[in-house]
Amino acid sequence: MNTQNTDLSMNTDLATSPSQDIGYVKTPDNLLLFDAEMFNRVMHLSEIMATAKAVVPKHFHGLPGNCFAVIGQALRWGMDPFAVAQKTFMINDNGILAYEAQLVNAVVNTRAPVESNLQYEWFGPWDNLLGKTKKSESKSGRAISHQDWDKSLETQVGVTVSATLKGETQPRELTLLLAQAETRNSPLWVSDPRQQLAYLAAKRWARLHVPEVLLGVYTPDELENREMKVVNETPQPAKKSSGVAGLKQRLQERKTPAKKAEPETVEPNPADDTAYFEGVEALQERIENATSPSELKEVGLRIRSCVSDGFIDDATEEDLRVQYSNKKTMFDLIAKVSEANADNVGDVRQALFDNQHLFSQDEVQAMLQTLEGIAG
Known part of the structure; x- marks a missing residue:
């Protein structure tokens, strides 16, 4: 050879x-997790990087959350x-x-x-x-x-x-x-x-x-093409509250605004064997608007059905899978923060840092405050 x-x-x-x-x-691998001064410095650098459009790719432009994620990873490396x-x-x-x-x-x-x-x-x-x-x-x-x-x-x-x-x-x-x-x-x-x-x-x-x-x-x-399924279902809060509970409620408010003119709905014809397909945009909106793991699971099952019926090609299926995976990760992280304890708070915080680009800055701060309270 x-x-x-x-x-x-x-x-x-x-x-x-x-x-x-x-x-x-x-740089020590865990410095960002336990050093408040370093955390604040990284936040400041994230704001600077988000404005450096000439030297960073466009997925960092105006997005300090994405910048925070890559800076944290770079420090660990x-x-x-x-x-x-x-x-x-x-x-x-x-x-x-x-x-x-x-x-x-x-x-x-x-x-x-x-x-x-x-x-x-x-x-x-x-x-x-x-x-x-x-x-x-x-x-x-x-x-x-x-x-x-x-x-x-x-x-x-x-x-x-x-x-x-x-x-x-x-x-x-x-x-x-x-x-x-x-x-x-x-x-x-x-x-x-x-x-x-x-x-x-x-x-x-x-x-x-x-x-x-x-x-x-x-x-x-x-990244394997895993079956679309959801675990650790997280109940929605009954009223407004702070911390993680408030974050769950804010997710409900993320829904995409309804369109002024709804497209015409084509009902399946019982006289033939043609399956009904609501369109890719409708599936994308259902993922975006899902406010609980159970709602997301229903969308996943529908996507699998559309793939089976031949309505969705491989490239579109991959796009939907990535969007679905992101939403599932959000629900999973919220559940982890809710269930965090003194023994695993560091791991949960690390998971949040690795995926914080999925949330707004306010949402990240809400979860960090919850974790800080657990860590003491």
């Missing part, structure tokens, strides 16, 4: 080079927040903040306790896959690239990633076949599967051998 450590040709200086490219800043921000993107306009696989690999190389950078060794007939693509048109008219290789080849090609932990003499290895990469949320899986598999193998290696490095950080290719 031929070891090729330079094959990750796309911006390899970021993928393999440590502090000088990202901007290394030594010991990196320059502005450099990290450049390597992020938003999954759809209403999606979640995600990190480029290239950046995550750089984090593994700089933060993991390894003697040297990760090493990659590919095997199998990769030449029979590379460049084998075809194009088709989606229902919306969008051109989509697809793989045009024999699916059985995916069990024959793969990559082995290895690195030696400090204090050890033998490298730890992880081998991954292309067939094992079930979730492929990037078009690069079609145009450059070799590189994408290397990125995925590196992340899985890190989660197995040094899990503390990537806690709470994922790229789209690691």
Whole structure:
């Protein structure tokens, strides 16, 4: 087998080079959680970053909440927040903040306790896959690239990633076949599967051998297409109140205003077997307007039905899944804050920081105040 450590040709200086490219800043991982002064400084920097439209991507423009999230993550990684921000993107306009696989690999190389950078060794007939693509048109008219290789080849090609932990003499290895990469949320899986598999193998290696490095950080290719379901249903408050209870009530007030002119409703014709479809916008509004986990669950079931009936293509299903996942995360976090105790308040606060871009600043502050009261 031929070891090729330079094959990750796309911006390899970021993928393999440590502090000088990202901007290394030594910061304790938990400083933001327990240092009020640092928290306030990050809040102030978030306001500045939100106005720095020339140097940060548009999903941070005017959104200090998003800025707070990426600054907090950069501090935990010991990196320059502005450099990290450049390597992020938003999954759809209403999606979640995600990190480029290239950046995550750089984090593994700089933060993991390894003697040297990760090493990659590919095997199998990769030449029979590379460049084998075809194009088709989606229902919306969008051109989509697809793989045009024999699916059985995916069990024959793969990559082995290895690195030696400090204090050890033998490298730890992880081998991954292309067939094992079930979730492929990037078009690069079609145009450059070799590189994408290397990125995925590196992340899985890190989660197995040094899990503390990537806690709470994922790229789209690691997000499985889970069944839409809701747990930990949270009851709605009967009256206005402060703290988390008030936050739940504010969620009810988030509903999208009703349109002045309702579109004509087409009822299903009992004379034929044509199923009824209310439209994608209606499903999006139902997700946005859901005020409880049970309401959200009903929307999820409806979406699954529409997918089964063929009304929703893959791209639209993914858009709805991301929006659904965001809303579910909001309900789950509210439940966690409501049930927090002295033993887990730090973990709950961390979860809130990781997902605070889903809430308004007032909502984040309301939950933080509740957690501060628990922590004493």
